[in-house]
Amino acid sequence: MKSTRLVAAVAVLGLAVAACGSSAEEVPADGGGLGTAQQPVSIRVIANDAFAKQWQDKLVPEFNKKYPNIKVTIDGIPYNDQLAKTMLELTGTTATYDAVLADDPWIPQLAKTGALYDLKGQELAKWNDPEYDWADFHATPLAAGEWEGKQYAVPVRSNLLLMFYNKSLYKKAGVAEPTDETTWEQYFADAQKLVQDTDGDGKTDSWAVGTYFTKDPLTPTVWQTVLNSDGGKLLDDKMQVAFAGEAGVKALQTQVDLLKYAPPGASTYQFNEPLEAFRQGKTATMFMWGSVFKGTAVDKETTTLTPEEVGITTMPAGTAGPGAHRGIWSAGISKKSEHPAAAWTWLQWVTSKQGEQFVGKEFGTFPARNSTLDGTPPADWAGPVYQALKDGYEVASKGQMWRPRLPESDAVQQILALQTSRAMSGQATSQQAIDQAAKEITELLKTKGYGQ
């Protein structure tokens, strides 16, 4: 009697478990397509915390006007944790996120996991929007999402390291405004005059420059740009160190010398500090990501400056031409996504002409599409900015001005960050820092199987 009861109980439990996994609840191959009012589809996106909230509050409601049955959650992750979290996500057994956002140098590393769709491939083709125009993208930002011939990601927030300048401070110092032809020599000559006492109290209250100086993976991008504008490279085509010479030392020394014309304490400047100093009218120039323009020149709640006061151009020229440094946030679709149709539809909308124009107008995000760059700007301030951006795209492509494109990119950048910091703080000369960086990067690449 006891054993009969036991068998019955096990059978009931087994049926219950089987029912839970029955085909009635099975998700179709497209993950429920674009959803219906009764059965909406939910997707999650892993993004950077600098703009995740903006997207959730404004971009998602705009998307939902066209696709009301796709519920999108944007999760913001601090920049320093984002790569590791995304790697864990893509290599895990189950997917939390349907779409992932990646900074420019991360794409090779993420693509190497094999967990990202080729966005131009056949697997997603059945959900392609026929109006989605790949050919409209400018080649420079689009290249950031490409690796080994496949398009793993598409630009969602284009960016370039450019030179901002405060026209009022230039005028006060009696210095001509910089152009895309201003050389580093001219820039340093002007910098001496741009360290000035603007209110006549006998104390210096305005300095020439603010940019990344602290120990941070983005700090070396400044001297990397100087190196590139002299025709140099970090790594050659064989992935061997190409900066360990006079050109590398000169480029790093240029950034070290900038510190002489920067405000007290600038050696700790990361992203926010130079931005704040420039917005408060404390520095005449700033080498910074161009996408901060709206918050720096337009938005009254974040800046003391006006669009008429703020100029933007490429970074000073070296022997090969002016400088810029590519920094494109791109987004890809995880192969582990249970809702690829909805995820790809969302990404196509965000990066469509309509989506791009919306984020350009609302957030001041830089476009990647030629039609947006050449079309009517979303506001008066955007006209000259888009011109500087177009110039910057050309310059960046010509000089291959981006961080190394290999799966070990972040490790390389960490080594450069440390050695740059040693040079900035006087713990090493530029020559010693470059030599040590070259040695460590060569060793790293050797252990990873690159012929050195």
Add this chain to the structure above:
Amino acid sequence: MRRVRLGEPGTAWLFLTPALVLLAGMLLYPIFYTLWVSMSDFDLATFQPTGWVGWRNYEAVLNDPGFLESLRVTAVYLVIALPLQMVLGFAIAFLLNVPWRGRGVLRALFLIPMVVAPVVAGGVWRMLLDPLWGVVNYTLGLVGIGPVEWIGDPVLAMASVIIIDTWRWTPFVVLIASAGIMALPGDVYEAAKSDGAGRWATLRHVTLPLLVPVMAAAFVVRWLGAVKMFDIALAATKGGPGNATNVVNLYIYEKGFRSLEFGSASSMATIVLVVTMLITFVLFRVSRRLENRW
């Protein structure tokens, strides 16, 4: 029907089992996994340890000047910060033990740094110490000093990290020391007084010897907390400038989670674990000897 009696040891093991299983899962598994990773090639494509490489990662990290430098930086931080916090903590505890108006408020205020998240503490101090905008340099400027590059100068950056850490953890030592002082037996003091012992003699020959077990315990607990410090350095200096404040845990964190060099990072973590265990063992032996001596 026979009833099985487990007896006292059996019952004890039965009740201990859930805790042991939990500990094994939460402590032993990560340790063994770290050991495994440290002796493997870590494949980033699968995010899994793959080929067995033996001691290769250990050899590499022991030849890594950055790792050795971070050990040195950690030693400097520990040698200065720990005694400083112990001395300050006990001194403040003695002051708070003397009855005076307002000491209750001060006691409560002392707890605030402990409940501030370390990353917030690092960030706030970074703002306070900023040469252009910070209140510390502004105040120093009023008496003609500065501007001082607290975070930008390699030596001052280490001093800043120690100051922030001391601000945050001295109250913990105060708390333990206060509890110890309040638990001291009154009759011993009466005996010392009747023997004619003065204030310094009482402190030196009665109070301090009686407090040795408390001091030893506080030191070991602080040692274990200090040796794993990295959040304050991360928030305040990012380990810079250069390697000036790159404590070993921050170095391991950056190797692992920024450079994604998990094999090397795991080897470093294992080395640090072994060294910490050895030093902790020595500290326990020393503290026991001190307790027995007094």
